[in-house]
Amino acid sequence: MRHTLQFAPLAIALATLGSAAPLAQSGPASPRDGMLVTTAWVASHLKDPNLVLLHVGDPADYPAKHIADARLVSLNGPGWAAPRAPGALALELPSAEELRATLAALGISDNSKIVVYQAKKYFSPSMRVILTLNWAGLGANTVLMDGGLDVWEAEGRPTTSEMPVVKPGTLAPLRILPIxxxxxxxxxxxxxxxxxxxxxxxxxxxxxxxxxxxxxxxxxxxxxxxxxxxxxxxxxxxxxxxxxxxxxxxxxxxxxxxxxxxxxxxxxxxxxxxxxxxxxxxxxxxxxxxxxxxxxxxxxxxxxxxxxx
The missing domain is CATH 3.40.250.10 (Rhodanese-like domain)
Incomplete structure (x- = not known):
């Protein structure tokens, strides 16, 4: 990763953008309260017009089983990492404009409530997605569904094979944070x-x-x-x-x-x-x-x- 940025830790950077818990009814009691939501919360908010679910898992599994209206995210897909030139480092962050276009294509807008979840214990890829969203200045509106699709299914909650119809979002230029x-x-x-x-x-x-x-x-x-x-x-x-x-x-x-x-x-x-x-x-x-x-x-x-x- 070749971005050289001023030293401003993530918690401080996010604080400049407002509360880290936009999906909750009140301010977070602890940092984690603004970073995670439960499967029950997601189930009760599936019809929210600004909700965007991001499914992080094996692309081969996604078509057969995902939460309704969830959009597939793959770090191997375009827009989530800079193209790797010979001799370059792996998984470098993309340019701000490349990422902005990728996020808008997923239906993400400035007022979206973004929920990331992992399938089959894709822990680090889902966290990399969250880090990238934080870097893009969207961390205050981004949370993780704790436990992912495994917990969702264990609780008997429904999945679908129906592919979502995604309306492109409207995003202002990204506010890249020095994290x-x-x-x-x-x-x-x-x-x-x-x-x-x-x-x-x-x-x-x-x-x-x-x-x-x-x-x-x-x-x-x-x-x-x-x-x-x-x-x-x-x-x-x-x-x-x-x-x-x-x-x-x-x-x-x-x-x-x-x-x-x-x-x-x-x-x-x-x-x-x-x-x-x-x-x-x-x-x-x-x-x-x-x-x-x-x-x-x-x-x-x-x-x-x-x-x-």
Missing amino acids: VASLEDVQKAQTAKAVKIIDARDKAFYDGTQEGGNAAARNRGHIPGALSVPFSSVYADDGKLKSDAELQTIFKDAGVEPGDTVITYCHIGQQATSTLFAARAAGFNVKLYDGSMDEWSLKKLPVETTIKK
Whole structure:
């Protein structure tokens, strides 16, 4: 990810756009209240004229089963990532105009209420979609349906194979927010006070037992000084985000202190969005190092391991 932006964490950036809980009747009691809605809430608001449901899952499964009027989103589709040139980083954010056109084609307008849900535990892709919407300045109107399609179906709620008829939306130019950390931001954070860098990859990549990094520059280990909160650790067995108390414990045990700003990274900037979402729900200011280990390894920057010899 090559966007170099001023250092303004996500929680602060969203606050400048208004309440983070536009879908609720009153202001959020905790950060997560403005970030998630229940399946019951979605079921009771399906007829809302401004509601836009985004289905994130295997494109092959979507035609046969999705929530009524949900639109398929695939990170492999046009508009969600910049075209990858030879030697470029994977999953870079698109241009503002490309993303704006993609969102409008999905029926998203300035006054839309956007609900993202995952199918078959597509956790990190759905969180990447939410991160992209936040980056585009639409985070105040975007929430996650907690538990996704698995919980929806387990509760006996209906799905459909009928494809939605989508009327293009009307979007003003996107207000891109400075919520992405550059390589230079991460290097400064290594010695900064009250900033923690978090590796969201599986523990084997963090400790160096498994090889990671860009295919052209493999390495073992993590960014020096980084803490470990694997993206899979923030979800309960039913696919819902873990409770506030559980998330607070996870980040405390990892070494994150109250008031810290959290910068997350992973392989290419996707898994890290799950850990970022959880940190934000736990009340931390957050940023994404989108270049992640893909960029760090290509730059041949140092790594450290925790393998006991």
